[in-house]
Amino acid sequence: MKDFFKNVFATMLGMFLFGVVMSFFGILCIIGIGVASTATNDIKNNSVLVIKLDGQMTEQSEDNIMNKINGISGLSFENTVKAIRKAKDDKNIKGIYIEAGQLGAxxxxxxxxxxxxxxxxxxxxxxxxxGEQFSTLSYYISSAADKVYMNKEGMVNWIGIGGEKVYYKNLLAKFGIKFVTTKVGKYKSAVETLTADNMSAADREQTERYLNGWWSTILNTVSKNRDINKDSLNAYADRAIVLEDAENIVKYKMVDGLMYNDEVKSKIKKMLSIDQDETVNQVSVDDMAGSDDATTGKHIAVYYAYGDIVDEASPQSVFSNGHQIVGKDMCKDLQDLANNDDVEAVVIRINSGGGSAYASEQIWHQIAELKKVKPVVVSMSGAAASGGYYISSDANWIVADPSTITGSIGIFGLFEDMSELYTKKLGINYAEVKTNRNSVFGASGHPFTPEQLGLLQNNVNHGYMIFKKRVAEGRHMTLDQVEKIAQGRVWLGEDAVKIKLVDELGGLDKAVAKAAKLAKDTDYKTCSYPAPKSIFEQILNTEQNNYNNLDEHLQMLLGEYYEPFKIISDFEHMDKVQARLPYIIKIK
Structure with missing residues (x-):
């Protein structure tokens, strides 16, 4: 009888806790719906669009309901561009105020x-x-402003572009771990961070090219916008003026004046012709971008594909992988777009350094099928290289930004060899039982045999040949012509257009206009895909958000030692044959 009452009490307690949890989710959903419904308020007269260039920028607006509840505004390329364009035509918007900070983009x-x-x-x-502290990119964007002001104790990070590539071969060897690679292409250097102890001449060549190309773009733009000689701008970078007194930054014409935060707000009020005790009508990027009804009827679909290309979504991990292009999901989405009669053409906005060769092939096939029923145009963002170029190659038209990283036509295989760790470091013994010579291919107790390495290399060679064939067919080139520009070599967009890897230089707007032209639509609208996750899906995904926060803390704690641990963690879920870009130095 005693056990009976214990079981009844436990059941009742469980039902009560379940009810509490579900009520909590219900309340969050109601709050979320309320937040979403108020995000499209009418724009008041005499308003200012506020653009906050701080934090990491995503490609597509991810419409994170938890951020909205907490009053956090997301930072996306999609909404930023959309908001600026709508603000131009909105009579109630009088100007734009940029709050510049440490932008990651x-x-x-x-x-x-x-x-x-x-x-x-x-x-x-x-x-x-x-700005109080301008990063190179936030200053680059801000240079388009009529006036640029800086805090009296602020700084501009103007030192040029550079960075370190870290090589872990010797560190991993101390633990008895090494990576065996099979690859095609002398420029296919993504594996070098694990298999070499220094930068190869080929990797240095392509890295210097894209860094110098990026810096040239920044120099030319800032020189024109700020009317400063490029030689002077280079001299300022050489002297690392980021460490100089703020007064010198004004003297160099990098900024127009020094002000505290409240002083610049006072200036904005004067420009709006309102009293100093009045409040400025501020409009956020998300509110401006989302202040109209969703697109209905015939339209051009803009499909955002960004992040690593993977076969399946990675399991939750403290080593967060960020946004991903999941092969199965994207294929399903493309099938839906092909079957959607309202979609007249598809623009695929790609920002990816590649990933799984298998998933890239599946996506390539689905794009080829989509192209049979409606035009497909690719818009390349920061990168569309290796697997990112693989999935681009069969589009009707490819548009790239001059600073896009693309190409990297090559394949590699990456295989871990932990036999020394297991047998010599840890003292584990293995006894094999097999019917054929390679029945225990990749066994933990010994390295790959020469025969096995040859078989792996043949597999990679086959993948490389398929990759080149896809490019040759899509770009109307011979295999020999592709080989001359392949070998895993990375190209800037401004160089890629000269060798016919892309058709045109420009941004997303040019790609959309081209898609509309191919669809013979002169009065087109656009709609963003894939659709954002529902409120309920986002709530259920809060555990992954917790992992993302933990991942950020791990990066700060481990510093340069974070990457080898992440690589080993990722390796367990990674397709062993990859079409992936080498590590790219980011502009800060």
């Missing part, structure tokens, strides 16, 4: 935003930028 994204701001100025409206 691709130069291609920054270049398109900067060009959109320059177009905004054609309306006669003003742009004012203010």
């Amino acid at each position: 691709d130069l291609a994204q920054a270049e398109e935003i900067q060009n959109t701001l320059l177009d905004f100025k054609k309306s006669g409206k003003w742009i004012v930028a203010y």
Whole structure:
């Protein structure tokens, strides 16, 4: 009888806790719906669009309901560009105020935003930028403003572009771990961080090319916007003026004046002709971008594909992988777009350094099928290389930004050899039982045999040949012509257009216009795909958000030792044959 009451009590307690949890989710959903419904308020007269260039920029607006509940505004390329364009035509928006900070973005994204701001100025409206600590990219974008102000104790990170590539071969060897690689292409250097102890001449060649190309783009734009000689800008970078007194930054014409935060707000009020005790009507990027009804009827679909290309979504891990292009999911989405009669053409916005060769092939096939029923145009963002180029190659038309990283036509296989760790370091013994010579292919107790390495290399060679064939068919080239520009070599967009890897230089707007032209639609609308996750899906995904936060803390704690642990963690879930870009130095 005693056990009976215990079981009844436990059951009742479980039902009560379940009810509490479900009620909590219900309340969050109701709050979320309320937040979403108020995100499209009418824009008041005499308003200012506020663009906060701080934090990591995503490609697509991810519409994170938890961020909205907490009052956190997301930072996406999609909404930033959309908001600026709508603000240009909205009579209630009088100007744009840029709050510049430590922006993390691709130069291609920054270049398109900067060009959109320059177009905004054609309306006669003003742009004012203010920053306490400008990163190189946030300053680059802010240079389009009519006036650029800085905090009296602020700084501009103007030192050029550079960075370190870290090599872990010797560190891993101390633990008895090594990686065996099979690859095609002398420029296919993604594996070198695990298999070499220094940068190869080929990798240095391509890295210097894209860094110098990026810096040239930044120099030319800032020189034109700020009317500063490029030689002077280079001299400022050499002297690392980021460490100089703020007064010197004004003297160098990098900024127009020094102000505290409250002083620049006072200036904005004067420009709006309102009293100092009045409140400025501020409009966020998300509110401006989402202030109209969803697209209905015939339209051009803009499908965002960004992150690593993977066969299946990675399991939750403290080593977060960020956004991913999941092969199965994207194929399903493309099938749906093909069957959607309202979709007249598809623009695929790609920002990926590649990943799984298998998943890349599946996506390539689905794009080829989609192209049979409606035009497909690719818009390349920061990167569309290796697997990212693989899935681009069969589009009707390819548009790339001049600073896009593309090409890297090559394949590699990466295989771990932990036999020394197991047998010599840990003292584990293995006894094999097998019917054929290679029945225990990849066994833990010994390295790969020469025969097995040869078989792996043949497999990679086969993948490389298929990759080249896809490019040759899509770009109307011979295999020999592809081979001359392949070998895993990375190309800037401005170089890729000269060798016919891309058709045109430009941003997303050019890609959309081309898609509409191919669809013979002169009065087109656009709609973003894939659709954002529902409120309920986001709530159920809060555990992954917790992992993402833990991952950020691990990066700060482990520093340069974070990467080898992440690589080993990722390796367990990674397709062993990859079409992946080498590590790319990011602009800060």
